[in-house]
Amino acid sequence: MRNIIKYGIFLVGALSLLTLNALALSSSSNDNTELKNNSNEPIGINICIDFIWYTHEELRDYSDTIVIGTVKEILPPRWNTAxxxxxxxxxxxxxxxEDIIYTDIVISVDEYLKNPLSSGELIVRVTGGTVGDFSMTTDADPSFNTGEKVLLFLRKDTNSHTNDIGPEHFIVTDFYRGKYTLTEDGKAITPAETVTLKELLNTINQTSNNTGDTKALDNKETAGKQAGVGSTIQSKRIPFINSFWMFGAVLGAVLIVRRSVRHR
Incomplete structure (x- = not known):
């Protein structure tokens, strides 16, 4: 009787392990299916970017153009697909x-401070926005508000995944470091510093020996990413146990119990 109980316990344990293995396989297959959002909140994707802070001189030198203007319009966000x-x-x-949501900002230009263009408006592209069930943010790209007065250090978009999509546009040099909000009392403000507009203008108007050298910027700038996903995307994997060995263990337990009962 003791042997029957002992082998019965062994059989139950083997069956339990087999069940866990089946759950693991099911969970693994679910990881390869499209994510479904059953809540009203969009799924958040946060991009964390490491970058080098430029001095005012470097901002000037590494920019293709510099403008003072007003945020005229914020266009609807889009994925960088056709x-x-x-x-x-x-x-x-x-x-x-490679896969981003971007938002285009229409700037009404009041004054070109470097490399003036013929257009009275230009488009600045930033990463981030909400499209359908997905919302993307970064800790580096600047934010804009309609009617905001700004001084912008801008360079051409060299990202092959966005530069040919949509209208001709620029990106902000050195992320939020290159976008200054101008106040009525003569201040120029970023999340990192507050200076006077006069100080920035003095630096911009100085003679530069490195005008428009965007190659140096591309070599210095490093963008490391970390996909920040919320609790809606959590791994549910269970340590995998080979199905073949599990089946063998269960079959062996059954044979042992049957033999023990027969001998009695």
């Missing part, structure tokens, strides 16, 4: 900067 919709890939396959 149709502006979500890429046809699984959520956990998204990569920065």
């Amino acid at each position: 149709d502006g919709k979500k890429p046809l890939k699984l959520f956990n396959k998204f990569e920065y900067p």
Whole structure:
């Protein structure tokens, strides 16, 4: 009787392990299916970017153009795909900067401080925005508000995943460090510093021996990413146990119990 109980316990344990293995396989297959959002809140994707802080002189030298202007319009965010919709890939396959949501900002130019263009308006592109069930943010790109007075250090977009999409545009040199909000009392403000507009203008108007050298910027700037996903995307994997060995263990337990009962 003791042997029957002992082997019965062994059989139950083996069956339990087999069940866990089946759950693991099911969970693994679920990881390869499209993410479904059952809440009203968009799924958040946060891009963390490491970058080098430039001096005012470096901002001037590494920029293709510098302007003072006003935020005229903030266009609807889009994915960097041909149709502006979500890429046809699984959520956990998204990569920065290959797969991003971007927002174009229309700037009404009051004054060109470097390399003047013929247009009275230009478009500045930043990473971030909400499209459908997805919301993307970064800790580096600047934010804009309609009607905001700004001084912008700008360079051409060299990201192959965005530079040919949509209208001709610029990006802000050195992320939020290159966008200054101008106040009525003569201040120029970024999240990192507050200076006077006069101080910036003096630096910009100085003769530069490195005008428009964006190659140096591309070599210095490093963008490391970390896909920040919320609790809606959590791994539910269970340590895998080979199904073949599990089946063998269960079969062996059954044979042992049957033999023990027969001998009695």
